[in-house]
Amino acid sequence: MASLRDLGLSEYEARAYRALLNTGPTTAKELSRASDVPMGRIYDVLNSIEQYNLVRSQTASRPKKYVAVEPATALDRLLEDKKRELEEKADQYEEIVDDLSEELDAAGPVEEQFWTAAVGPDETIDLLLERLTAADDEIIMVAADPSPQVDIRTVGKDALAHLEDALERGVSVDVLMSRDLVDALPSTVGRRYRQALQSRADFDVRTSDDVTGTFNIIDNVEVCIQVPNPLSSGEAFGMIDLKDPEFAADVHDEFLPRWEDATPLSF
Structure with missing residues (x-):
């Protein structure tokens, strides 16, 4: 069950505010009795919820009286305080x-x-995105037909975002795709490609009918190979990530002729 404590109030602060909603304008002494907040604590509690802007006080009266802010306004203020705290925390974590x-x-x-x-x-997508994030110098992506197990709309956007981050780090990116995969990508990916990436010298996308597998070469030392499901060739079973400079060089040598014969992409 939701509680004012979930929005940052202490038990005494929550009791005092709820009691004020029932009593209307009242003194600290009367509020202490109505809320079961000890008299020795009531002024600290009232000062605290005043700082949250949950109560208003009538300083001209003797003794001083307090009244609760309307619940809708009070909850909005508590919510804004929590949002501000979360934003500050997020900034701290980023630093x-x-x-x-x-x-x-x-x-x-x-x-x-x-x-x-x-x-x-x-798990395959997570591993792919992780390895794209780890690249320091070069990413080569070769992608065949989309797997029906994979949401290509989400993966396309996520992969493109990771490739953009890599480019900002100074990593060059070459992408070779089958035409079927290009046609399966969402329009937002094509639009982002045209607007932000197509003109970059360190980013190149080409298409070819001679693309039969899906793999990535990272920094010329690492190869991520998508493994098809042996019981259903159209489905992805998983991915193997192999760090081996010699093997990566062999795969790169096989890639180059296909790359040179491929057609520059136009969405």
Whole structure:
């Protein structure tokens, strides 16, 4: 059950405000009795809820009297206070992340093979986006037909956002897609491509009919390979992420001829 305490009030503050709604204009002494807030605490409590702008006081009267602000107004004020606190917290966390990003060094170049895997559409997408975020120099994306298990509208937007972030970090991006995949992408992706990315020298998208698999080459040392479902070739089963410079070089060599023969994209 919802409570005023959920919006930041203490138990005594909530009691005092609720009691004021019932008593109307009243003194601190009368409010202490009505709310069961000890007399030794009532003035601190009233000062506190005054700071929340939940009560108004009549200072000209002796003794001083207090009246509750209407509930709708009071709740709006408490909500705005909470929103402001959350925004301040978010700003603090962003500053912490910025500081830690500078402090924490990424792992050095991979000198031995290491692989990991994700199984299932959600885990596959998470792994892909994670590896795009990790790129330092170059991203090559090769994408065949869309998987029916994957919401291409969401993935297309998320991938594009991660590619934009990578470009801002100085990472070059080449994307080779099948025409069927281009046709499946939402119009918002095409619009974003035309408005923000098409003119960039470090971002290039081409299409080809000779695209039979889906994989990504990260910084020429890492390859993320989408694994099709062996029981249904049109579905994605998972993704293997393999860090191996020699293997990445071999995949890159296979990619280059297809890239050179591909057609520049026009949405």
